[in-house]
Amino acid sequence: MTLPTQMNALILKNDGFSGSRTGSDIESLEPYLDHGTLPVPKPGPGQVLVKIRMASVNPSDLYFIKGEYGQPRVKGAAAGFEGVGDVVDGQGLYARYLKGKRVAFVGGVGGSGAWADYIVVPASTCVVVKPAMRDEDAAGHVVNPVTAWTMFDIVKKSGTGSFIFTAAFSQLGKLMAGLSRDNGIKMIAVIRKQSQAAHLTALGASDVLVQSDPDFAAKLAELCKSDKPRILLDAVADQSAADIFAAMPARARWIIYGRLGADAPKITEPGQFIFMDKHIEGFWLAKWFREASMIEKFRTVRAVQNRFITGAWKTEVAARVKLADAMTELPGALRLGDGKVMIVP
């Protein structure tokens, strides 16, 4: 097969970090991206070239293009972390083994991005996708579903009988709800709108608390007493999360994996670290991928794919946007709400 030399891509306009902290809302892509052409990247040793079928849009992508994520932007490179596609070229033994296979990947580091026709990624980070899995499920099955699976593993290993999940009406929250029901560990879902409650309960959350409810604190205190949740999985890291943590029982762990909130939370009860053995820590999927063994990664990915193939999990797609139309259509598609937005070359 002859590869083209040029490809379409959404190209980063800025370098490094912005220093601002405005969250994942995007009015317009103009300040951050250009639609244009780039040379098709060439795989180096140990790398593969993937012809992209579908790329997903995660909150981390939006933070990243705005310069508010934990990794610096590279001006002139394609944006986009995650997707699914076919391996068309590669260097090295494992890369050659992958040739012709459909793989899911997380890239976007070192100059190549998923919001393009092609991406170069390390062969070792590619995940072979089982034939029975839909592109829609495969395109986003590393960042969110693997995060859900690994974070749920932390919950299981802790021995707690329940856990609290903030901003629970996210894709991650929905995935966690199913895992919690299937494993008999109660999920106390904290959400913003009453209208989101029924859907989360149907997916498996045992309790749903609405933050604007005047009885929120009283209901939370009641659940902390009866269910003793020891883990708070939190993507917000604002004062409301700090207040939930303060209300939790002894030995509670606040695990921060995202930063949706803009204010800096206050630790009103530092004595709880001493006398109640509480902890604050973080979770970052990139670190898990760096540190987990090959076997652990393989088992996790297989378990995640099987959940999609059996229908235990299903990716809710809000919109498919063509790469060429993304500059104008993506912001509107992101405002549709429920479900993921996919970018298709």
Add this chain to the structure above:
Amino acid sequence: MTLPTQMNALILKNDGFSGSRTGSDIESLEPYLDHGTLPVPKPGPGQVLVKIRMASVNPSDLYFIKGEYGQPRVKGAAAGFEGVGDVVDGQGLYARYLKGKRVAFVGGVGGSGAWADYIVVPASTCVVVKPAMRDEDAAGHVVNPVTAWTMFDIVKKSGTGSFIFTAAFSQLGKLMAGLSRDNGIKMIAVIRKQSQAAHLTALGASDVLVQSDPDFAAKLAELCKSDKPRILLDAVADQSAADIFAAMPARARWIIYGRLGADAPKITEPGQFIFMDKHIEGFWLAKWFREASMIEKFRTVRAVQNRFITGAWKTEVAARVKLADAMTELPGALRLGDGKVMIVP
């Protein structure tokens, strides 16, 4: 030996917690304590009766009598956690073995206190004091020196080459300085007054930073870059401690073991938990005593006693106050500054 039925004691006037958070400063003992008589307590099964030689005054005692410590007060009971004395009675095998021996103890829970002529404590928590050790060193060798030793053990086990210690001109800070020098792990001591610097350096601190120094932040940043301290041992838990933690490198652990500060620290960079793998946790000696094995406790206490006997550590005594004079003399003695205050029956 015939035991008296009544004894002198400093008796708690209040129950439970005060709800206030005013720190360890004490203008007067009147609101908290009475000097009076109590029945000499009777040891139950597994307990010993100790005739007190000397009791120490720790910051935790002052927080406790004010109702600001992690344990509720018991109105009508004697105050005081720590001291040294002779076992004069007891119930049980180990208790009988201890009879006639000089022991150090941490008590004060369950109605019996060290600021009295006698105290009842569980035999299992008594530490036999080697004959070569002075009463002055023995009276305070459990709370502070064992804390220093166990916290330093956390530093050693972490593999860090340096650590930061706040409010370092405390007894604990001085003990840590010696341990750091003797073990070749750099201690970056954070203090309030320039006048305290020379003494800490002489004791073994490798670097001393004065918080009021206009170059404090720049010097701290420099040391964080050159020495990569991964552990912050902190008894303050205020904004200045949070700022130090934010300046520290990846994988830094903020270990809170005290609550001298009155304000609630803000976590200005929650992303550091995710992307830099930082942690906040606590240390409480009572928990260590509950969870450590007998062998670990025995080894620790022996190592601590040997450091005092060889002169590697020496308790600096600021004042000895008689139990009968404590109501009037203790607040003044505590203001003397450097060194510990002892209460003698």
